[in-house]
Structures are given as C-alpha cells and as structure tokens.
Amino acid sequence: MPIEPGVSVWGALLSACKIHRHVTMGEYAANKLFSLDPYNTGHYVHLSNLYASSRMWDRVASVRVLMKEKGLNKDLGFSLIEINGxxxxxxxxxxxxxxxxxxxxxxxxxxxxxKEIEFVPHTDSVMHDLNYEENLCVHSERIAIAYGLISTAPGTTLRIIKNLRACVNCHAAIKLISKLVQREIIVRDANRFHHFKDGLCSCGDYW
Structure with missing residues (x-):
C-alpha cells in the first residue's frame, strides 16, 4: 500500500480472515488492531469468532482472559423498531x-x-458451551422482527436498528424470513444497511 494501513484496513482484513478461516493472518491483523485501538472490544470479539469458527476453543478462552485483564466487556446488543410512532x-x-x-x-x-424449508443454522461462531435454541434464535433483531410482524399490517416494511453487527446466522435467517412473510425488512447494524427482500439481501451476503 502507498500509505500506512489504519484501523479500518486492518479491521477489514480481520473480517475477511474470519470468513475464510485464515487464522494466522487473522492473528496478525488482530495484533495490529490491538496496538492501534487497544480498547475497542469489537476487535477482540472478531478474533474470538475467528477462533470459534475454526473450533479452537482454547484460543477463544485466551481472548476472554485477555479482555478480562484489560477490563473490557462485550457491549450488550439491542435492537430498535418504530411502530406507530x-x-x-x-x-x-x-x-x-x-x-x-x-x-x-x-x-x-x-x-x-x-425448519420446514430445511434452514440449517450457522453455528460455527457459537461458543461450544452454548446452543442455538437458547441463544441465536432469540437475538434482539429476531425479537424486533417478530414484534413488527404481529404489530403491523401484512406487507408493511419493517425497519430495525441494531447497535452491533448482525451475526451470520441471523443474517441468513432474515433473508429467508423476508421471503416467507413477503415483507421487506431493513436492518441497520453497526456495519451497514441490509435491505432484505424475497430471500435476498442488498449487501450481497457480505454481511
């Protein structure tokens, strides 16, 4: 690169390493991020997710210990939806x-x-001591969507804001939900807008 890479570049590389499960390069990018932006919990969580996707549970635990030593806590996720003002x-x-x-x-x-359309939850990034039924299907954006569905007329577009990045499992599920219920669902997470319609997302699955 003609310039020195900053946090955004190293963060993009770490995210790509998670997608492709390139642990060694991901660790290198994470260490750069820890040096440049040491108190951003997102970097630690992304590294932990990279380890979890590769079933490296001992390293997942080591990231938890590192965060504890630095006095860092993962931000609590929440979602907002506006209904009738x-x-x-x-x-x-x-x-x-x-x-x-x-x-x-x-x-x-x-x-x-x-389940009837054979949706298979993506659980690679779920910690080995947690299970899908207890955790992923009740993430805040899924609850907000359910509330929106029971509170609005058929065909109404649902607009949701989430303070964290939507997980890969919820992203995949919401795509299918948009087709099942014939709704447009717009989710603004910490990274970008996602416009779900007819089983597809505007992000092209680069969630």
Whole structure:
C-alpha cells in the first residue's frame, strides 16, 4: 500500500480472515488492531469468532482472559423498531415487553417455518458451551422482527436498528424470513444497511 494501513484496513482484513478461516493472518491483523485501538472490544470479539469458527476453543478462552485483564466487556446488543410512532427496544432473550407471549409465539412460528424449508443454522461462531435454541434464535433483531410482524399490517416494511453487527446466522435467517412473510425488512447494524427482500439481501451476503 502507498500509505500506512489504519484501523479500518486492518479491521477489514480481520473480517475477511474470519470468513475464510485464515487464522494466522487473522492473528496478525488482530495484533495490529490491538496496538492501534487497544480498547475497542469489537476487535477482540472478531478474533474470538475467528477462533470459534475454526473450533479452537482454547484460543477463544485466551481472548476472554485477555479482555478480562484489560477490563473490557462485550457491549450488550439491542435492537430498535418504530411502530406507530413509538420506539421499542429489545435485547437478547428479552421477555420484558407486555406482548412477550405473542412475540415468542411468533418466533416459534417463524422457527417452525424455517425448519420446514430445511434452514440449517450457522453455528460455527457459537461458543461450544452454548446452543442455538437458547441463544441465536432469540437475538434482539429476531425479537424486533417478530414484534413488527404481529404489530403491523401484512406487507408493511419493517425497519430495525441494531447497535452491533448482525451475526451470520441471523443474517441468513432474515433473508429467508423476508421471503416467507413477503415483507421487506431493513436492518441497520453497526456495519451497514441490509435491505432484505424475497430471500435476498442488498449487501450481497457480505454481511
């Protein structure tokens, strides 16, 4: 490069290494990020996800220890959706909403329909001591989508904001959900806009 790479370049490389499971290069990029931006928890989480996707659980644990030593905690994910002029906020496994029972009934219906079309959850980045049913299917954006579906007329576009990057599993599931329910779903996560429609996403799966 004609210029010295900064945080954005090293971050892009680390993300690419996660996609292609290139651990050695990913570690190199992560170390550069730790030097340039040592208190950004996202870099540590991306490295941890790279290790998890390669089933290197001992190194996943080592990243957790490193974060603890630096006094870093992963940011709590939340999603926002506006319905009838009122903003609603959800966190993972959120059961605080007055319509919780309806929301989780809708989540179960969606999960059943996904299984009927043989959707296979992507669990490479899930820690080995967690399971899909308890964690990924109730991420905040999935709860927000379920709430939006039961609160709006058929065909209404759902618009959601998430403070963190959407996980690969939720991204894949939302693509299919958009086709199953015949809705446009727009999710603005920490990285970019995702416009889901008819089983496709505007990001071209570079989520």
């Amino acid at each position: 009122k903003m609603q906020e959800f966190i993972v496994r959120d059961k605080s909403h007055p319509r919780t029972e309806e929301i989780f009934d809708e989540l179960r219906r969606l999960e059943k329909r996904l």
